[in-house]
């Protein structure tokens with residue numbers, strides 16, 4: 659059981675080559691800057707990394723990222739995105755054979771981590787087994803509030819090109835479960851931008867990347883020139899959460 663403040667970082671896109679850039683941003687330098695500010699200026703008890711940890715799935719990229727996360731000296735959990743190599747990720751981070759759904763418990767909250775990675779696809783998928791396991795967690799966790807973290811957003815963010823590559827297979831079943839079990843919060847990455855919407859009684863948030871950002875409400879791929887960011891959550895209260903995105907200029 660942890661205390662109640664959580665740092666989310668997303669879409670770190672670390673390359674095997676330390677100097678490589680995504681959208682003009684050196685992903686290793688950018689992550690280092692983000693973690694330095696997070697550590698210096700904020701308090702958190704747990705870190706969740708919501709996918710696209712690596713850009714090329716390389717062992718080197720995971721090893722380097724693990725060193726950075728270890729240096730926070732705070733418990734952390736990772737989950738995969740479409741750019742990740744699940745075998746290398748599991749190997750380097752020492753994960754179980756079937757790591758997802760994963761459950762982390764705060765005093766009043768269950769935090770569930772899902773794997774939406776579908777091999778060789780950019781869009782996301784939740785298969786029957788993971789949905790069944792998720793339903794089981796939700797059934798058993800009804801005495802607590804619930805937040806779900808995953809890479810692909812389950813609802814649209816308003817950018818045509820990104821809304822074509824969000825959660826596809828299993829999406830309707832997932833939304834039904836969030837409604838049936840009154841899931842409070844679903845948090846994703848993937849879209850490299852901040853968004854917030856409510857469906858039924860569930861808040862759906864997306865969080866910017868620690869490197870390059872995508873322009874909101876774009877029909878086609880477009881970079882945004884806003885700074886890298888992270889998101890902080892406070893789950894202290896019994897009945898609600900608060901959250902804010904912090905940019906690192």
Ligand SMILES: [Fe+2]
Nearest residue numbers: 669671710848
């Ligand atoms: Fe990404």
